[in-house]
Amino acid sequence: xxxxxxxxxxxxxxxxxxxxxxxxxxxxxxxxxxxxxxxxxxxxxxxxxxxxxxxxxxxxxxxxxxxxxxxxxxxxxxxxxxxxxxxxxxxxxxxxxxxxxxxxxxxxxxxxxxxxxxxxxxxxxxxxxxxxxxxxxxxxxxxxxxxxxxxxxxxxxxxxxxxxxxxxxxxxxxxxxxxxxxxxxxxxxxxxxxxxxxxxxxxxxxxxxxxxxxxxxxxxxxxxxxxxxxxxxxxxxxxxxxxxxxxxxxxxxxxxxxxx
Numbered sequence: 001x002x003x004x005x006x007x008x009x010x011x012x013x014x015x016x017x018x019x020x021x022x023x024x025x026x027x028x029x030x031x032x033x034x035x036x037x038x039x040x041x042x043x044x045x046x047x048x049x050x051x052x053x054x055x056x057x058x059x060x061x062x063x064x065x066x067x068x069x070x071x072x073x074x075x076x077x078x079x080x081x082x083x084x085x086x087x088x089x090x091x092x093x094x095x096x097x098x099x100x101x102x103x104x105x106x107x108x109x110x111x112x113x114x115x116x117x118x119x120x121x122x123x124x125x126x127x128x129x130x131x132x133x134x135x136x137x138x139x140x141x142x143x144x145x146x147x148x149x150x151x152x153x154x155x156x157x158x159x160x161x162x163x164x165x166x167x168x169x170x171x172x173x174x175x176x177x178x179x180x181x182x183x184x185x186x187x188x189x190x191x192x193x194x195x196x197x198x199x200x201x202x203x204x205x206x207x208x209x210x211x212x213x214x215x216x217x218x219x220x221x222x223x224x225x226x227x228x229x230x231x232x233x234x235x236x237x238x239x240x241x242x243x244x245x246x247x248x249x250x251x252x253x254x255x256x257x258x259x260x
Contacts, residue, residue: 009034010048011239021060022084049240050166059167063243069107076103100170109247118243122212124159125248128177139224146185147234158202160186166197167242191222198230
């Protein structure tokens with residue numbers, strides 16, 4: 001992250017969240033760090049990030065919890081304490097309700113299907129399961145899109161997922177993984193009716209180095225029997241982007257301890 005002297009008010013607050021996520025950090029304290037009134041801070045934060053400060057802080061805590069579950073042998077109780085929860089029961093309930101699987105089951109999920117967007121950890125899944133979470137038994141709709149990219153970018157892989165909000169914390173309802181999409185279009189069928197957010201992440205190749213681009217849509221209303229177009233731009237990650245870490249499997253398969 002940039003030098004604190006040149007951060008925006010929202011970025012200053014986010015820097016505090018990422019450094020002190022194990023502390024309570026009530027809204028007035030975050031607003032003070034941003035040098036704004038609580039009301040103005042909450043409104044500015046939502047405008048720049050798409051979510052409230054409280055939801056963003058929860059995402060930071062759950063990201064760290066997921067990272068620790070996947071990379072350490074710490075117990076769930078230890079992890080809950082490290083990410084700011086005084087009760088392991090409260091942590092487990094929040095984690096399960098938000099992510100879709102309990103912490104211990106999340107720990108067992110396959111590492112090669114992880115999608116991560118955060119400082120120091122950016123990766124695309126190597127493969128996707130045949131089915132994603134939330135497939136509807138009734139009529140469904142479709143989404144199509146065409147992501148513009150910065151000039152001269154060569155893309156190697158692109159993940160496109162349909163999520164229930166702007167900060168993906170659980171499995172997408174539907175998703176696709178494409179190779180070398182470039183500026184070509186994508187299509188995702190069998191999307192249940194509802195209000196969804198499309199999140200994309202692409203790996204790009206510049207010479208011999210690889211880096212990533214991301215894109216998030218505004219909420220999209222999907223209707224049964226209708227194909228809806230989604231416009232978007234793949235861009236470089238921003239300091240204010242929320243951390244994302246999930247595993248692309250269905251909840252039913254995850255609870256069975258295997259990819260679907």
